[in-house]
Amino acid sequence: MIRYQKFGRVELGVTDVVRARRFYEDIVGLQYVGTGAAGEVLLRCDNEHHSLVLHAADVAGLRVAGFMLEGEDQFAVLLERLRSVGLGPREMSTAHCERRYQQRAIRVFEPLVGAVIEFYTPAADASRPFLPTVAHIQRLGHVVFNTPHAAKAVAFWRDILNFRVSDAVGEMITFMRCWPNPWHHGIGIAQSENCSLHHVNYMVSEIDDIGRALARLRTAGSDVVFGPGRHPASDSIFLYFLDPDGLTMEYSFGMEGFSEDFAREPRRLPLAPEWLDYWGSVRDPRCFTGAGANTIPESLEETV
Numbered sequence: 001m002i003r004y005q006k007f008g009r010v011e012l013g014v015t016d017v018v019r020a021r022r023f024y025e026d027i028v029g030l031q032y033v034g035t036g037a038a039g040e041v042l043l044r045c046d047n048e049h050h051s052l053v054l055h056a057a058d059v060a061g062l063r064v065a066g067f068m069l070e071g072e073d074q075f076a077v078l079l080e081r082l083r084s085v086g087l088g089p090r091e092m093s094t095a096h097c098e099r100r101y102q103q104r105a106i107r108v109f110e111p112l113v114g115a116v117i118e119f120y121t122p123a124a125d126a127s128r129p130f131l132p133t134v135a136h137i138q139r140l141g142h143v144v145f146n147t148p149h150a151a152k153a154v155a156f157w158r159d160i161l162n163f164r165v166s167d168a169v170g171e172m173i174t175f176m177r178c179w180p181n182p183w184h185h186g187i188g189i190a191q192s193e194n195c196s197l198h199h200v201n202y203m204v205s206e207i208d209d210i211g212r213a214l215a216r217l218r219t220a221g222s223d224v225v226f227g228p229g230r231h232p233a234s235d236s237i238f239l240y241f242l243d244p245d246g247l248t249m250e251y252s253f254g255m256e257g258f259s260e261d262f263a264r265e266p267r268r269l270p271l272a273p274e275w276l277d278y279w280g281s282v283r284d285p286r287c288f289t290g291a292g293a294n295t296i297p298e299s300l301e302e303t304v
């Protein structure tokens with residue numbers, strides 16, 4: 001059984017790194033950590049070394065979604081599972097791990113969500129206190145993948161990767177948690193026409209963070225595309241907005257937690273607007289649709 005700590009990091013391609021850095025620092029509330037050898041910008045939102053990496057790209061989108069394993073001993077079973085279904089995981093080089101403050105990392109192209117997925121353990125000295133700025137971000141919350149193969153992808157993440165289904169909304173989206181991490185979902189898998197980024201979520205610790213974000217985003221001229229509202233599935237209060245490339249980001253406050261051993265059964269909620277938002281806000285058509293195709297970073301080819 002593979003055990004996870006959490007959804008821990010995400011790497012995005014953006015068309016203007018300087019502009020994106022300004023947005024994620026000043027408007028979203030992440031903090032600059034440093035700039036890597038290829039000009040990529042590392043940012044943090046909690047006590048981890050970093051949670052977001054921004055790379056220059058011609059088309060904005062998802063490059064890597066990273067999941068922190070509970071410990072080093074999880075790699076063996078994970079590698080065995082990935083190979084058993086014909087996938088070819090790559091070990092990331094020591095130099096690469098050092099640059100990312102990781103003890104060990106493997107990456108694999110997961111064809112059902114069409115994205116590069118990373119599994120890693122952090123370096124022993126990776127964490128340090130985080131002082132929130134414009135928002136009390138607690139952690140990177142979840143990533144949702146758009147895919148035309150949603151049902152197969154859910155089966156793969158459940159049966160091979162040992163994620164657990166928390167809820168689904170019709171056949172449109174399934175929410176899964178990084179077991180035994182308690183939060184309702186660390187990923188979502190959404191049925192769509194292509195493989196791309198649906199959205200990335202940041203969890204905040206106060207309801208005021210949602211209200212203040214609404215004002216801050218409007219003042220900055222950023223697009224608020226859904227909410228504020230309340231999700232019936234996880235019971236969280238949400239606000240979605242677009243980053244400068246049109247990628248959809250979400251703040252959420254409050255989320256159902258599951259116990260490791262006595263979790264409730266997953267539900268299939270009806271596919272109707274009120275099952276996405278109790279409060280009835282109207283979604284802008286640009287919400288969840290602004291991302292280009294996922295990109296496969298060259299660093300996937302690195303081996304030790």
Ligand SMILES: CC(C)c1ccc(C(=O)O)c(O)c1O
Pocket residue numbers: 144173201231232233234235236250276
């Ligand atoms: C509207 C999207 C797909 C959605 C729906 C429900 C939740 C939740 O219950 O937390 C989300 O986080 C979503 O992004």
Ligand SMILES: [Fe+2]
Pocket residue numbers: 142144199201250
């Ligand atoms: Fe979400």
